[in-house]
Amino acid sequence: MSSCPNPHEEHERVLLGHGAGGRLTAELLESLLLPAVGGFPAGPPEGPLEDAAPLPGRPELVMSTDGFVVHPLFFPGGDIGSLAVHGTVNDLAVMGARPLALSVALVIEEGLPLSELRSVAGSLGKAAREAEVPVVTGDTKVVGRGAADKIFITTTGIGTRIPGLAPSAARARPGDAVLLSGPIGLHGTAVLSTREGLGFEADIVSDSRPLHRLVEALAPVGARLHTLRDPTRGGLAATLNEIARDSGVAVEIDESALPVPGPVASACDLLGLDPLHVANEGCMVAFVAPSAAEAALAAMRSRAEGTGAVRIGEATAGPAGRVLMRTLVGARRVVDMPIGEQLPRIC
């Protein structure tokens, strides 16, 4: 009706970017889903629909759920089955919790070869055994051809908080050291390269793996461990922006300290992607009090999944919510929250 785009009209339908973990996802949550679903008087302090939350009246137990729709199902370093275990185990882990039990709900497209289903289910079971978390319950639904794409998996996890640890995205403080447990960009570029046949599959393997033992190794840091997050959808940029916003701090990181593997950098260059926006499934960001930074780094490096742990920056007093990167040429640039989809169906 008008040549001027109307932001309301643009948003009348769900967009791919609404599921990308960036600003559009946050808008959908805050403007539609939370008001519609929320309002229960006894909701937890974080409010509903966060990634993980304590159970009402049982703060030692946390609950997390995640749907997995990765395409293709199989990629270097994993598949949708192992990813569905690692993703939920890690959402519990960054709440400072050990996984206690998992549930698995499958939505399968009619016609999926049983061999693929067996492979995915076997990989899921193997990942659960390796993480030492039992799958206690499940559900299977089948929809007609064309009504889903092969298989979607929703895993829900219950975890037990590790005594003495209470990390929260709202507990980062000015002066905190910002630590990263390993290289970034591997998962997203591995999946994308496989999907598009870009030829990086030989050089890039997803980092998908469970991180709860890395968190246990940090237990001696105790209350000085302020914040843990795994930078999945939206990448490190989204995670740092969320922590800066929720804690009311600024964050400064050094480009020179960022562990971006060469093949990831090449793939991102080719595709016009920012490695800071690419999803990871096996690394973790920690904000720790400066007095604990060296001990935390040493603890992370003591485990295989943390051998590449580095300090990438620090939290500062403000402006609240701002994330800056000191670039290789000595400038500073703002690290924005990704807006919408960069890599759909990456997890």
Place this chain on the structure above:
Amino acid sequence: MSSCPNPHEEHERVLLGHGAGGRLTAELLESLLLPAVGGFPAGPPEGPLEDAAPLPGRPELVMSTDGFVVHPLFFPGGDIGSLAVHGTVNDLAVMGARPLALSVALVIEEGLPLSELRSVAGSLGKAAREAEVPVVTGDTKVVGRGAADKIFITTTGIGTRIPGLAPSAARARPGDAVLLSGPIGLHGTAVLSTREGLGFEADIVSDSRPLHRLVEALAPVGARLHTLRDPTRGGLAATLNEIARDSGVAVEIDESALPVPGPVASACDLLGLDPLHVANEGCMVAFVAPSAAEAALAAMRSRAEGTGAVRIGEATAGPAGRVLMRTLVGARRVVDMPIGEQLPRIC
């Protein structure tokens, strides 16, 4: 290669019937999913991938998960949002548990009108508030057009066992009275009639509703309440067959006692369906010791959702696993486990 059908070849791909809650679902679970996923040494006694299970080391807490793929999204008496709450609340309730917390994971097709999403989310929130269970955490994924059908919802629930109740599908005993809390066949025929435009929509309304308060009303029956189940996918026939198998008893029911509403009977006649195979979302089967039958019936009838409660039969000593119906003309017929899909995407 051969003119003789090879059962193995027939089953090389996932069929719609694998998700219908009948014999094919059981086969898929037992021959493929449980062996692939299972094997964790500390699994619960029921084994993995049951509908609901106690948490390891915390038997007072139970966990249940269910994916909802109902088509269409809106039907008389509910929609996918309210159904996703009721289904999981009821899976907890029939374990003798009060719902403590829910998680919600959405897989949305790109292009879904935001108005439909708002309506579904609002209905989900309303159902959760009415059931007095908080939605504590969630997840949202978006897939491209054609990669899903509008929206799928997976809800996972944690419940607290009601002291003194320990119903189990394996605890039915010969002599038990078999009680049914209300009419059967409403949900499945309401959804099917809406989907196909059959014109029964004015007369048939889904029975979708939460049953946990009905279970609480049964608390005084205590240990004499042996088994509770909600006959969803596969209908009353599947539920009675599962209980007979798991408890090693036979079950005999009276056709004359079965509450089948007139419009449901008409719809089933027209469509060639057996009301015993049609899904319900708001009624419950109870096996109780004969000495408690009258008290249990009275307790159920004291609540709105149980006003239509009736005794439909009894458990007998055997043959184990056999379900028989005494028909209106005085004959007996075997009530079989449904094999595959009768009504796909009914929940």
